[in-house]
Each structure stands twice: as C-alpha cells, then as structure tokens.
Amino acid sequence: MIAASGLVAHHSSMPLPFPRRCILFIPRPATLVLYRAGEALSKTGMANYDSGASYPDSSQGGLLTRCLFSTRHKTIGLQYLWLALFSVFLGMAMSLLMRIQLVWPSVHLPFLSSLGNSPDRFAALTTLHGSLMVFLVLTAAPQAGFGNYFLPLQIGAREMAFPALNLLALWVTMASFVGLTGAFLISPQSGIALWIVGVALFCAASLLNALNFSVTTIDLRVKGMTLPRLPLTVWAWFINAILGMLIFSILLAACVCLLSDRLLNTHFFPPFHFPAMQQAGVVTGAVPVLWQRLFWFFAQAEVYVAMLPSFGLITHLISTFSRKSVWQERLVVLALCGVGLFGFCVWGQHMFSSGLNPFSPLGFSLLASSLGLPATILMVSWLGTLWNARMQLNTAMLFALGFISLFLSGGLSGIFLARHDLASAAVSDDFVTGHFHLVMGVAATFAILGALFFWFPKLFGRRLNEPLGKLHFWITFAGVYCVFMPMHWLGLIAHSRVSPGTPVAFVAAAGSAIRTFITVAIVLTVFAQGLFLINFLWSLFRGEKTEERNPWRATTLEWSVPSPPPPDDFGPSDPVVYRGAYEFSVPDVAEDFLPQHLAPEQGAKARESVE
Numbered sequence: 001m002i003a004a005s006g007l008v009a010h011h012s013s014m015p016l017p018f019p020r021r022c023i024l025f026i027p028r029p030a031t032l033v034l035y036r037a038g039e040a041l042s043k044t045g046m047a048n049y050d051s052g053a054s055y056p057d058s059s060q061g062g063l064l065t066r067c068l069f070s071t072r073h074k075t076i077g078l079q080y081l082w083l084a085l086f087s088v089f090l091g092m093a094m095s096l097l098m099r100i101q102l103v104w105p106s107v108h109l110p111f112l113s114s115l116g117n118s119p120d121r122f123a124a125l126t127t128l129h130g131s132l133m134v135f136l137v138l139t140a141a142p143q144a145g146f147g148n149y150f151l152p153l154q155i156g157a158r159e160m161a162f163p164a165l166n167l168l169a170l171w172v173t174m175a176s177f178v179g180l181t182g183a184f185l186i187s188p189q190s191g192i193a194l195w196i197v198g199v200a201l202f203c204a205a206s207l208l209n210a211l212n213f214s215v216t217t218i219d220l221r222v223k224g225m226t227l228p229r230l231p232l233t234v235w236a237w238f239i240n241a242i243l244g245m246l247i248f249s250i251l252l253a254a255c256v257c258l259l260s261d262r263l264l265n266t267h268f269f270p271p272f273h274f275p276a277m278q279q280a281g282v283v284t285g286a287v288p289v290l291w292q293r294l295f296w297f298f299a300q301a302e303v304y305v306a307m308l309p310s311f312g313l314i315t316h317l318i319s320t321f322s323r324k325s326v327w328q329e330r331l332v333v334l335a336l337c338g339v340g341l342f343g344f345c346v347w348g349q350h351m352f353s354s355g356l357n358p359f360s361p362l363g364f365s366l367l368a369s370s371l372g373l374p375a376t377i378l379m380v381s382w383l384g385t386l387w388n389a390r391m392q393l394n395t396a397m398l399f400a401l402g403f404i405s406l407f408l409s410g411g412l413s414g415i416f417l418a419r420h421d422l423a424s425a426a427v428s429d430d431f432v433t434g435h436f437h438l439v440m441g442v443a444a445t446f447a448i449l450g451a452l453f454f455w456f457p458k459l460f461g462r463r464l465n466e467p468l469g470k471l472h473f474w475i476t477f478a479g480v481y482c483v484f485m486p487m488h489w490l491g492l493i494a495h496s497r498v499s500p501g502t503p504v505a506f507v508a509a510a511g512s513a514i515r516t517f518i519t520v521a522i523v524l525t526v527f528a529q530g531l532f533l534i535n536f537l538w539s540l541f542r543g544e545k546t547e548e549r550n551p552w553r554a555t556t557l558e559w560s561v562p563s564p565p566p567p568d569d570f571g572p573s574d575p576v577v578y579r580g581a582y583e584f585s586v587p588d589v590a591e592d593f594l595p596q597h598l599a600p601e602q603g604a605k606a607r608e609s610v611e
Helices: 028-043 063-068 073-103 110-114 119-155 163-185 188-219 232-264 289-322 329-345 360-370 372-386 395-417 420-426 430-460 466-497 504-542 600-610
Strands: none
Touching (some): 073 163, 073 430, 119 163, 119 188, 119 289, 119 430, 163 188, 232 329, 289 329, 289 372, 289 430, 329 360, 329 372, 360 372, 372 395, 395 430, 430 504, 466 504
C-alpha cells in the first residue's frame, strides 16, 4: 500500500508524483519494483511535486521548446495574450474596412479587390471580424490569458492542475485561429466548412480550459485560502469556467452535427430548415429552429462569458486604487454567481416566434429581468467602494471608470430594445450594433486594458508609460462614444422611417452624414490604438524597470513574489494566507494595507513601529 505521503512502504524516501491525501492500493510484489524504479529515477535527478519542491523547468531548452512545448502556466498565459493582441488589431483593421465599404461602396479596396470584392466576401469579412473579437479577444484574453497566468499565483498554487492539458488547449486554440482566418481566404462553400471546424476547435479548447480552471480553483488552494478569502478575480474565473463548460459543450455538439450534415450527408439539420437551401414547395423564410435553439443556447450566455471576468477585474482594480475594501464583498460574489446562473437560463428570449411553448416568453422574460438584480448589486458595490475614497487616477483606474460608464450606457440602451416596435424596426441594424458594442465589446476591452496596465509590471518587470497611457485612454474613450452612440441614432432614424409623415429625403441625408461621422471617429480611435501599441512595445524593451515587488501596494499573493515571477512561483516554501484579499485602509499599520500572506505577528510589529 502507498500511504497518503506518497512513500513506498517504509523502504524509500522518494515521493511519487501523486497528490497528497491520495491512497493507492498496490500488490506487495509491485512495491519492490517501484522501489527499484525510485532508486533509478533518483540517480537521473527526477524532480518531485511535493510542497516546497521545484517543478521541472521546461524553460531551459531552446526558443521552440520555451514557446511551443512549455507547460508553464505563465508561458501559456502570455501566449494567449499575444494571440489576443494580434487578433484585436486584425479585427480593428477589418472594422475599418467595413466602415469604408459602407460609406463609400464604390471604392475598390485593394485587399478585398484581390479576393473578388463581392457581397459574399463582405459578409465573410463581417463574420471573421466578429469571430476574432468574440472568441479570441473577449473570451480568450481575460479568461485564458490573465487567468492562466494569475490564477495559480493568486491562490498560492505552483501550477495549473493539468499542465499538459493546458498546453493542448493552447495548441487547439491556435489551430482554431488558423481555421477562422483561413475560411476568409478560400471559396465561400469550403470556407463555411473550415469556419465551422475553427469554431468547433475553439469550443474544445475552451472546454479543456474550463475543466482545468475548475479543478485548480477547487483543489490547489494554498493553506488558509478559504473560499471567502479568494480574490474576486478568482471567483469570476471560476464561475466563468463552470458557465463555459455548460455552453461550449452545446456549441461543440451543434458544430459536429452541422459538419456531419455537410460532409457525411446526415440529417441532423434538414436542408429545408435553412433559407439558402430551400427547395421548391417549401414555405419561404422557414426558420432553422433546431440550429437556432442550439446556437442561442450558447450565444446568449457567451455575452456573460466575456463579461464575468471583466466584472472581477474591474472590482479588483477599483478596490486597489480606491484604497478601500470592496463594499459588500460577499454580496458581490453572490452577484457574480447570479450573472452566471441567470445568463445560462435566458437562451430563449430571442426565440419567442420560433415554435416555443406560448408560455415560455413569460419565463424567459422573468429570467432576463432577473439579471438586473446582480448587475445593480455590482454597480452599487463599485459606486460604494468609490464613495469617499482616496482614488489614484492612474491609467488602470481610468479604464476601470471607463468600463463603468460604458456598461451603464449600454445597459440603458437595452431598455429601449425592450419595446417591441423599436426592436422590430432596429433589429440587426445600427441600434443593436451600438448597444452590443458598448455593453460587451468595448466595455470588456476596457477591462482587459485596465488589467494589462495593472499587471504589466508583474508580467514583464517594467511599467507602461503613464502619460502616453492616459492620452490613449482619453482618445479611445471619446472615440468609442463618437462611434457607437451615433449608431443608436441611426437605429432611431430607421425607426422613424417606418413612422408615417417622416420625409424620406431628410432621413436619408441625416443617415449619410452620421455614417460619415462614424467612419472618421473610427479612424481616430484606431489611431489611438497605435499609440497603445507604441507604448506597449517601447515599455516592453525600454520601459522603466520595476525594482520593487509591489508597486501598486496591492494585497493579493502575486505581489509577494519578484517581477516577473520565478519559474517555481513561490520559492522553496508555499505561502500561507491569513486574511481576505482586500484589507485596505487598515488603521495603525506601517502602510494602508495588509497583504494576504503577512502573518498576524508581523502586522502587530508594524503597529508597534507606527506607535
């Protein structure tokens, strides 16, 4: 028998790589074999995974090994962030091309002209823009990027629960990126199949990440890191992982069935369900009901998959730079759970005319309305934390405040969409586009940028330039409002077009002027992102080095280690957690905060030194 300590009987002190508190029953003759194997492995220098031991360092090989085959959670997290950075600039370039095409349709764009410059290509461009921004930026960056890097650091773990699975998820995500972008470059018929493959691969990678995040959070917390002491960022990543397991599995199954129909001639989704494949005698405009239900089961909750990590990041930033504890922290945790629960249950609110039970609109409407309660709790908590606070208005804090503004503006525009007549006039039009981008796209991007400015010293040991960062923020903040608020006006103009007595010439002239204004605003906003790129690259190589471990005077565990963190994260011994994650403005201490890892006797000494 191998006992909980992992020792082979009493003959050897070599631990086996099994988790502690794990009991395995092995026949007695096998123990001698294991003992001999342990002696052989000890001569080759095999590292063990017990507390206080070093993990095998895969970063000692060449560049290819360090980048492509490293199972280190920090390396994998950085690769997700690099992929998201490339995807966001590619997506912004596509949005600029789309706006130019809408305002000046006769202009032949060089890139689109080489691909045919047809309506199919324009539709594919829109699809690729949305796919990259939703999947590889808004979903991958805050969860797989920052989460992979900082989740183990914030709970005191040395690695993710399944490092090899983590690396596999990264490779599958890279393959998904190749599939999504390659679908735009080939013929539309083959491109659709390749795009579905890319989406299916991303769903599979997200499922692997969700499993890894859930097990890591539950099983690898350090001593003293109870659930009430978890940082809100960890809570957001954990709840988001559970929600991701539920919805990405549905979309993965739907994509596999759709590919089977296209390639194997199965009939999960009969051809007459799709308007583009309708045959003679079939009712025009028939709705693909089964596919629509499976898709919205994923798509509605995907909004909250992108927003949940952002809620955690913003709450963390506001507390840190307000120098105050989170107002009603446990209520905020319940609000995050409520967003995940209700966000999963409202999949039918867009399908009231799709053959559902006549009483289903009432249920889905109540569930959708219930989302207002956790959103209100989060908003009140943010404002309560900011009340009478000693705010530090650095770039990270500005992006956090900008997130609150965008989230509030986008949420208010959603109230207008609750009216049936306005929704029917503006559906799939500019009003919905403006609402969606404000409340999800740009708001989540602000959370990502705020987290990047906050954690950049920990990631790279240098600081981003603050004056250039603030200039980037103000131009971007003004630019996104100049882009997406006029889109709301275009939607209202479309609504007035269906109203009697409205001059058509006046409506057309106003719409043309607003579209030109939006295009100019997009150009300026993209220029601001060029400032960010210059700041990022300059700071990465020539920026001010961070000499101290904790430049922001934060309380969580990642700031207790050097910057960047060493390969084994916490050195020879694991940290111990003594308090919650947001102990700010503590009286009678040397500074205005108490880190989670600071022992009570050390805090008492600090009080004595103050006295």
